[in-house]
Amino acid sequence: MGGPAEFRASTAPVDLIEHAFDAAQAEVERLETRYSRYLDTSLVTRINRSAGSGQSIPVDTETAALINYADTLFSQSNGLFDITSGVLRQAWDFQASAPPPADKIAECRARIGWDQVQWDGESIALPRAGMEIDFGGIVKEYACDAAAAVLKRNGLDHALVDLAGDIACTGPEHKAHPWRIGVCQPGDPDQPLATIGLAAGGLATSGDYQRCIEWQGQRYSHILNPLTGWPAQGLVSVTVLADQCLVAGSTSTLALLMSADSGLQWLADTGLPWLAVEGDGIVHGTIAEHHTGSAKL
Amino acid sequence: MRLQLSKLRHRNDGSSTEPIKCRDSHPSLLALTSSALLLPAYAYADSAPDTATMGVRYSEYKEDGIKAQDSFGGDSERYDIDISQFHLLAPLGSEWSVAFDVQQETMSGASPWFVGQSFDGGGKVIMSGASISDNRTSMSLTTRYYFDRGNVGVTLGNSDEDDYESNSVGLDLTFNSADQQRTYTVGLGASNDDLEPTIGTTPVDVAKEEKESRSLFLGMSQIVSRRAIIQFGLSYTLMDGYLTDPYKASDRRPDERQQWVATSQYRHFFVGADAALHADYRYFDDDWGVRSHTVNLAWHQSLGRNFSLIPSLRYYTQDAADFYSVVADPSQQYFADDHRLSSFGAWTTGLKLQTRLDNWTFSISGERYRSDLSYGLYEGDEAPALLSFNRYTIGLDYRFD
Numbered sequence: 001m002g003g004p005a006e007f008r009a010s011t012a013p014v015d016l017i018e019h020a021f022d023a024a025q026a027e028v029e030r031l032e033t034r035y036s037r038y039l040d041t042s043l044v045t046r047i048n049r050s051a052g053s054g055q056s057i058p059v060d061t062e063t064a065a066l067i068n069y070a071d072t073l074f075s076q077s078n079g080l081f082d083i084t085s086g087v088l089r090q091a092w093d094f095q096a097s098a099p100p101p102a103d104k105i106a107e108c109r110a111r112i113g114w115d116q117v118q119w120d121g122e123s124i125a126l127p128r129a130g131m132e133i134d135f136g137g138i139v140k141e142y143a144c145d146a147a148a149a150v151l152k153r154n155g156l157d158h159a160l161v162d163l164a165g166d167i168a169c170t171g172p173e174h175k176a177h178p179w180r181i182g183v184c185q186p187g188d189p190d191q192p193l194a195t196i197g198l199a200a201g202g203l204a205t206s207g208d209y210q211r212c213i214e215w216q217g218q219r220y221s222h223i224l225n226p227l228t229g230w231p232a233q234g235l236v237s238v239t240v241l242a243d244q245c246l247v248a249g250s251t252s253t254l255a256l257l258m259s260a261d262s263g264l265q266w267l268a269d270t271g272l273p274w275l276a277v278e279g280d281g282i283v284h285g286t287i288a289e290h291h292t293g294s295a296k297l
Numbered sequence: 298m299r300l301q302l303s304k305l306r307h308r309n310d311g312s313s314t315e316p317i318k319c320r321d322s323h324p325s326l327l328a329l330t331s332s333a334l335l336l337p338a339y340a341y342a343d344s345a346p347d348t349a350t351m352g353v354r355y356s357e358y359k360e361d362g363i364k365a366q367d368s369f370g371g372d373s374e375r376y377d378i379d380i381s382q383f384h385l386l387a388p389l390g391s392e393w394s395v396a397f398d399v400q401q402e403t404m405s406g407a408s409p410w411f412v413g414q415s416f417d418g419g420g421k422v423i424m425s426g427a428s429i430s431d432n433r434t435s436m437s438l439t440t441r442y443y444f445d446r447g448n449v450g451v452t453l454g455n456s457d458e459d460d461y462e463s464n465s466v467g468l469d470l471t472f473n474s475a476d477q478q479r480t481y482t483v484g485l486g487a488s489n490d491d492l493e494p495t496i497g498t499t500p501v502d503v504a505k506e507e508k509e510s511r512s513l514f515l516g517m518s519q520i521v522s523r524r525a526i527i528q529f530g531l532s533y534t535l536m537d538g539y540l541t542d543p544y545k546a547s548d549r550r551p552d553e554r555q556q557w558v559a560t561s562q563y564r565h566f567f568v569g570a571d572a573a574l575h576a577d578y579r580y581f582d583d584d585w586g587v588r589s590h591t592v593n594l595a596w597h598q599s600l601g602r603n604f605s606l607i608p609s610l611r612y613y614t615q616d617a618a619d620f621y622s623v624v625a626d627p628s629q630q631y632f633a634d635d636h637r638l639s640s641f642g643a644w645t646t647g648l649k650l651q652t653r654l655d656n657w658t659f660s661i662s663g664e665r666y667r668s669d670l671s672y673g674l675y676e677g678d679e680a681p682a683l684l685s686f687n688r689y690t691i692g693l694d695y696r697f698d
Contacts, residue, residue: 061337069335270323270325
């Protein structure tokens with residue numbers, strides 16, 4: 001899931017912790033095996049291989065709930081978040097020095113469109129060959145919550161799951177002391193931007209400043225807008241807290257896909273605690289305890 | 298570069314463990330949240346087990362033979378017991394679990410029948426004929442319901458032998474404090490037993506008798522630090538009915554017994570050593586005059602990811618029942634020569650090795666128990682039939698995914 005799973009727990013007997021961590025690790029691996037688009041045997045790979053064949057692939061209830069969630073995300077964002085938009089990666093190479101030619105982007109865009117997918121709540125059919133779905137931006141966050149739920153069910157009421165920056169906890173670190181989570185400056189893991197107290201729910205940060213193309217003075221981030229096929233031009237990094245890491249992740253990803261102004265408005269409207277960094281380094285947010293100083297870009 | 302902070306809409310200083318509220322939140326967020334909550338990871342309220350576990354265990358229990366100087370019949374074998382156990386714990390939906398346990402015991406050998414006066418004034422045991430053999434099958438079924446702040450369970454049990462049948466029912470409730478640092482437990486139990494002693498190699502003068510017991514348990518566990526947890530328990534048991542041992546020649550006991558037990562358990566995890574200390578103490582007192590103290594220490598040492606080694610040491614000391622004597626005196630109202638009611642002390646040393654591979658856990662353990670009057674803290678006359686035994690156990694557990 002793009003990095004090792006890290007589990008932390010306080011105040012619990014060692015045998016309890018060991019067993020709980022094993023179970024949580026197994027849960028993360030289970031979700032990875034099932035939903036990774038890189039694994040040949042995953043359900044996602046099976047669905048993608050069937051694209052254009054007219055074949056409908058039945059899915060289990062958990063996958064159905066994930067697809068329904070993605071469907072809600074699609075409709076609530078008016079198509080800005082689309083689980084069929086992964087094909088744009090075939091056009092965009094972030095190791096390259098320049099953006100791809102417009103016709104290549106257009107060719108990929110023609111294969112995007114969740115609204116064309118046949119989904120009846122139980123089975124899914126991708127109508128055109130070359131169409132793909134992927135749960136990037138959903139399943140890592142969901143795995144975080146699912147692993148936390150496993151820890152909770154195993155009796156750990158003061159535990160934390162960290163999947164490469166997506167975080168969920170089962171409760172505060174200790175009684176009245178929340179977990180202290182450091183959020184870094186975009187692109188600089190050594191520079192703390194803020195320390196966030198997390199006592200319940202989850203936290204997600206979107207925006208990877210490392211992966212982008214700088215061309216003719218213009219920065220092209222890897223957050224791709226499915227409606228244009230071009231990188232989002234708004235906020236650079238967004239951190240959101242919510243009852244679920246999944247909702248935090250979707251909220252922050254949507255903010256990144258919008259223009260900076262709309263993104264900030266969206267974040268403010270959700271009423272969730274958030275922190276955002278604009279392209280020029282300006283930090284906004286409702287999360288207390290910022291480190292002083294501005295984001296270094 | 299400038300730093301702008303938007304007006305603080307929501308304080309998140311982390312001092313609250315309440316879920317983050319978004320009362321006036323955006324309809325899109327509400328739609329996302331309600332859609333997310335249909336995912337199975339959010340569907341659980343408390344901690345019902347999420348996977349089934351199954352285990353089998355086999356133990357061999359072997360008492361040391363009785364020595365010639367303690368017995369009228371010369372050297373004699375004592376009890377051997379083979380014990381097979383099966384355990385299954387399975388979730389039923391997300392809020393219920395069911396546990397099923399079966400235990401089968403096969404006993405063979407001889408046990409002390411009575412103690413007679415020897416020429417030197419001490420007591421010597423007369424053993425029962427050397428061919429007692431019996432099977433005991435016990436079963437229990439527990440159904441447990443998990444809710445937000447705890448769980449409640451009901452247990453039904455049955456134990457059956459040729460000459461004995463016991464039926465029991467138990468109810469327990471565990472409740473967590475709001476800060477999750479403390480857990481309270483209340484338990485109630487009742488059992489009704491029927492005895493129908495069979496006449497084998499030892500004569501019995503009882504046709505059919507009954508006894509029953511009622512018990513109450515109160516417990517509390519408290520997290521004392523990040524690495525330590527402590528538990529206390531108090532229990533009271535009232536037994537009523539035929540409490541005499543029908544297989545002893547000189548045994549008459551009161552038909553009521555009240556027992557009080559206080560327990561404490563301490564668990565401390567040592568990060569550097571990757572080990573945990575389990576230190577337990579138990580005090581027992583009853584209205585027959587029996588008192589006892591038990592101290593149990595175990596060191597759970599992890600060895601890499603897959604192994605753990607658990608050495609343990611237990612000390613036990615007991616004061617005799619008021620009506621105990623080395624050689625029973627049938628002229629008294631109550632009398633017994635049962636070594637289990639005498640004053641003695643006992644040491645148990647044990648070692649257990651446990652290894653885990655994927656979903657399997659394998660364990661092997663051995664125990665040595667030795668008892669003697671001189672080990673104990675209480676005065677008394679030494680029973681000639683005090684026990685020593687070895688016990689070996691192997692176990693295999695499997696966790697279903």
